[in-house]
Each structure stands twice: as structure tokens, then as C-alpha cells.
Amino acid sequence: MINRTNLAKSERRILRNREKIKSCKIGFFINASKKGAHCGTVYMRVTIGKNRGELSTGIFVDDRTNWNPQTATIEGNQPHTLFLNQLKSEVEVIFTERFVTQRSLEPRVILQILAGLRGHDVTLPTVLQGIDKMIDQTNQRVGTEIGKATLKAYKTYKERITEFFDYANYGHYMSYEQIKPALASELMIYLKNKRRYSQNYSIKVFQFLRSSINFAVAYEWIDRNPLAQVRLKKEYKAIQALNEKQIQSCIDATFVSTALQKVRDIFIFQCFTGLAYTDVRELKTSQIFQTEKGEYYIEKPRKKTNVVQFIPLLEPALAILANYEKDNCRKHGLLLPVPSNAKMNQYLKDIQDILGIRERLHTHLARKTCTTLFIINGVPQATTCQVMGFSLQMMEKHYLSIRKDIIINDVNNAFKGKFEVYRNDQNSSNQEAV
Known part of the structure; x- marks a missing residue:
């Protein structure tokens, strides 16, 4: 027997409606x-x-x-x-x-x-119970296929969906059969208006819910995914990155605090390698290689996507690694003494205030800065993608605005002088005719 005193108002309403169906x-x-x-x-x-x-x-x-x-x-x-x-x-x-x-x-x-198309010998789980089962399976894949951050994000998405069910009076007992395509619109309105989330983050929560329903389809708890055909449009913002002058000012700066000095070095190292925070934190000496010509490079799978990155080490990056050859981090096989992400961002904010940089400094800004540097200095797209570890499609979608000047220069250089000869010949022939 269900104890009604422990149920939410929406859940008690659902039970009352159920009891009316005799x-x-x-x-x-x-x-x-x-x-x-x-x-x-x-x-x-x-x-x-x-x-x-x-x-x-x-x-x-x-x-x-x-x-x-x-x-x-x-x-x-x-x-x-x-x-x-x-x-x-x-x-x-x-x-x-x-x-x-x-x-x-x-x-x-x-x-x-x-009709014998399905059975009911096993009690079908609710939507939230199905999400719990999917998260449990995800937890078993942590460390092999996915990271802890992904699992943490899934749990947060589940909390937001639970809050939405309570807000919309669906309750914790909502079944998969109750899900309709209109639920996507209701969820997005709740996340954007009530929770004040951005369009892109709201889409992430919705995509998680849709994935959980695909999970239910695989277990035959529901015949089809009612949200499968729902399409939501992401917002793409202009890429924020540091320019070469700002990077040089950061390199030349002198800090009294050794903590700021270390964080600055790690940030600059990211700017010249494109490594994300997780990847630079776990960077090991065994992932540094040397070519026959004596040039050093990094070759390692990216933590987030498992795509292998091939990163030639430029002089600024090599100089930073040389500065920490005797650091305690080397005893543990790590190349740099990287603090927690929260501390990194906190110290980067202090560096931003000291140097008077307008852009908000954070660990991921370094990765965007590296991509921008490569593009501006004429590194081919295919090479940039190999270094950064992402697809050409993703690069063209996010970094097209940065490439506009390069595209204009490439087209102008390709046709430079080719039609001037024709125009001059035409003018000279006209003059002779006159």
C-alpha cells in the first residue's frame, strides 16, 4: 500500500485519477x-x-x-x-x-x-526509473569509455527532468506511454523561463531525455520514441580568443606569486598545444615523442572523444616544459603541476585583472586561442583538426568567422593579375583603333 503522506501533490492527484478508473x-x-x-x-x-x-x-x-x-x-x-x-x-x-x-x-x-505483440509479465519502469537504470549502466563505463564529468552531467540532467515533471504535474510515476512530442516544447519553456538556462544547455537536457527514451526502446519498454523527430536549433556564438599581442603580454608578465606564475605557464602551454584542461592535467612523459630530425611532439587520445591528437611542440611550449624538469610532478610521471580546474580559473581571473585583458580568462579559452592562432597563421584546416582532435565540419561551423580574411586573401591571391593583362590589352587595342 502506498503511503500518501510521502507523495508530492502531483503524485497524489495521479493516484486519485487512477482510482476513479474502476x-x-x-x-x-x-x-x-x-x-x-x-x-x-x-x-x-x-x-x-x-x-x-x-x-x-x-x-x-x-x-x-x-x-x-x-x-x-x-x-x-x-x-x-x-x-x-x-x-x-x-x-x-x-x-x-x-x-x-x-x-x-x-x-x-x-x-x-x-494480440500477442507484447507481454506484461514484468512491471514496466517509470521514466525516472528508466533514467536511473541508464545512469547505473553509464557508471559502469566510467574510466573505460566515458569520464566522470559525463556521469556527473547525466545526474544533473536527471535532476532537472525530475524538477520539470513536478512543475508540470506529471509526477514521479510518469510512464513512457504518457510521453508526447509536445513534451519537448514544455521542457524547453521550463528550462529557459523558470531555470534561466541558455538555449544550448536546455537542448542538452532535452537530448539526454530523448536518449533515455531510446534506452527504453532498446529494452522494449516502449515501442517507439515519441521525441525522435523533434528538432531543436542550437545557437552558435562568436568564438572568443586571445590575439597574439595579448598572448605576448601574458608571457612577458612577471608575478610575485609562484601560484600565478605556474598557472600562467600552464595556460600558455595550452595556447600553443590546444590541450584541454583534462588532457594537460594528465599529460605524461611517455606521451612525448621525438622525430628522427630531433623535433618533439605529443601523441595521445583526447580524453573527451578518444580521438588521437598529434601536436608538434613549438618553442614556447618546449621552454615551459624545460622549466618544470625538476618539479615534484615529474616524480609521478606528469609533465606539469596542474592544479584543480576551479583553482586554475580562479588564478586566471586574477591574471586577467592584473593584465587588464577584456576577455574572461578560463582554461578552455586557451584551446580556442590555439585554434585561432593556427587559422590566422595559415595552418591548413586538415592539420589544425588533427592537432585539435575535432572534425572539419565542426571547425567550419565554429571558426568560419575567423577564416573570412584568410578566404578573401586566398581568393584575391589566386586571381591577382590574371584579368589585368586582358583589360590592358583591350585598352591598348581600343587606343590603336582610335
Whole structure:
């Protein structure tokens, strides 16, 4: 027995509505055939509350006058009449069993069970229970396929979805059968208006919910994903990055605090290698290699995507590594003494204030700065993607605005002087003609 005192208001309302449904209405009707209105196939209609579902019985009636809709009997055809009564009894049994065990009472589900298209020997989980199971499986993949940050994000998304269910009066007992495509719009409105989240973060929460429903489809808790065709548009903002002058001012700066000095060095190292915070924190001596010509490079899979990055080490990066050859971090096989991400960002904010840089300094800004430096200095797109570890499509989508000047210069240089000769020849010929 459910203890109502521990339930939310929305959940108590759902239980009250459930208790109002004491039975289901079962009826039969003839769906007119193409041969005429006098004959047709007998259909069963199940109505529970405001929902209903229909299913063909496969019985064809040649003469409608022999059909009695009140008693669901076919005059002169006792076997078919008994079959219809048997179907009605089976639906009542299925409904009673699902009602007692508090499972979904969707008429469509009951008719599918009747037709043998699905079973109900196992209690179907609610949406939130399904999300919990998906998170449990994700937890088992931490360290091998995904990182801890991804698991933490999934748990946060689940909290937001739970809050939305309470806000929209869906409650914690919401079943997969209750999900409609309109739920996407309701969720986005809640996240953007009530939680004040951005468009892109709200889309992440929605995509997590949609993935959890795909997870349910794989376990056959639901036949299809009602949110599969929902398309939401992301907002793409202009890339923020430091220019060469700002980078040089950061390199030339002298700090009294050794902590600021270390954070500055790590940030500059990221600016010339494109390594994300997690990757630079876990950078090991075993991931540094040397070519036959004596040039050093980094080769390691990116933590986030597992895509291998091939990063030639430029002089500024090599100089920073040389400064920490005797640091305690080398005893643990690490190349740089990287503090926590929170401390890094806190110290970077102090550096920003000291140097008077307008852009907000944070660890990920270094990665964007590296990409921008490569593009501005004419490094080919394919090479930049190999160093940064992302696709050409992603680069063109996010960094097109930075490449505009380069594209203009490339096109102008390609056609420079080619049509001036033709124009001069034309002018000279015109002068001769005159």
C-alpha cells in the first residue's frame, strides 16, 4: 500500500485519477468495407478514462442486418459470437491485472498484449526509473569509455527532468506511454523561463531525455520514441580568443606569486598545444615523442572523444616544459603541476585583472586561442583538426568567422593579375583603333 503522506501533490492527484478508473469500456463495431456499407470487419474498441484504442478482430460480417452491436452477436454464427465474447473476457482480465499491479492502463498497450505483440509479465519502469537504470549502466563505463564529468552531467540532467515533471504535474510515476512530442516544447519553456538556462544547455537536457527514451526502446519498454523527430536549433556564438599581442603580454608578465606564475605557464602551454584542461592535467612523459630530425611532439587520445591528437611542440611550449624538469610532478610521471580546474580559473581571473585583458580568462579559452592562432597563421584546416582532435565540419561551423580574411586573401591571391593583362590589352587595342 502506498503511503500518501510521502507523495508530492502531483503524485497524489495521479493516484486519485487512477482510482476513479474502476473499469474499462469494451465495445464492438463494424468498419465498413470497400464492397459497401452493408458489410465490414468487426473491430474492438477499448475505452479507459479519456483514452481509447481499436483493434481488428479479423471477423468479417457479410450482412450488417445479422449484427447486433448491443450484445456483440452475429445471428447464425455462434463460433464468431463466442470468439468476440472470449476477446472481451481476455481484455477484462488484462485490465484487472494491470490495474492491480499499477502498470500502464493505456488501451493501446492492453490491445497489444491481447494480440500477442507484447507481454506484461514484468512491471514496466517509470521514466525516472528508466533514467536511473541508464545512469547505473553509464557508471559502469566510467574510466573505460566515458569520464566522470559525463556521469556527473547525466545526474544533473536527471535532476532537472525530475524538477520539470513536478512543475508540470506529471509526477514521479510518469510512464513512457504518457510521453508526447509536445513534451519537448514544455521542457524547453521550463528550462529557459523558470531555470534561466541558455538555449544550448536546455537542448542538452532535452537530448539526454530523448536518449533515455531510446534506452527504453532498446529494452522494449516502449515501442517507439515519441521525441525522435523533434528538432531543436542550437545557437552558435562568436568564438572568443586571445590575439597574439595579448598572448605576448601574458608571457612577458612577471608575478610575485609562484601560484600565478605556474598557472600562467600552464595556460600558455595550452595556447600553443590546444590541450584541454583534462588532457594537460594528465599529460605524461611517455606521451612525448621525438622525430628522427630531433623535433618533439605529443601523441595521445583526447580524453573527451578518444580521438588521437598529434601536436608538434613549438618553442614556447618546449621552454615551459624545460622549466618544470625538476618539479615534484615529474616524480609521478606528469609533465606539469596542474592544479584543480576551479583553482586554475580562479588564478586566471586574477591574471586577467592584473593584465587588464577584456576577455574572461578560463582554461578552455586557451584551446580556442590555439585554434585561432593556427587559422590566422595559415595552418591548413586538415592539420589544425588533427592537432585539435575535432572534425572539419565542426571547425567550419565554429571558426568560419575567423577564416573570412584568410578566404578573401586566398581568393584575391589566386586571381591577382590574371584579368589585368586582358583589360590592358583591350585598352591598348581600343587606343590603336582610335
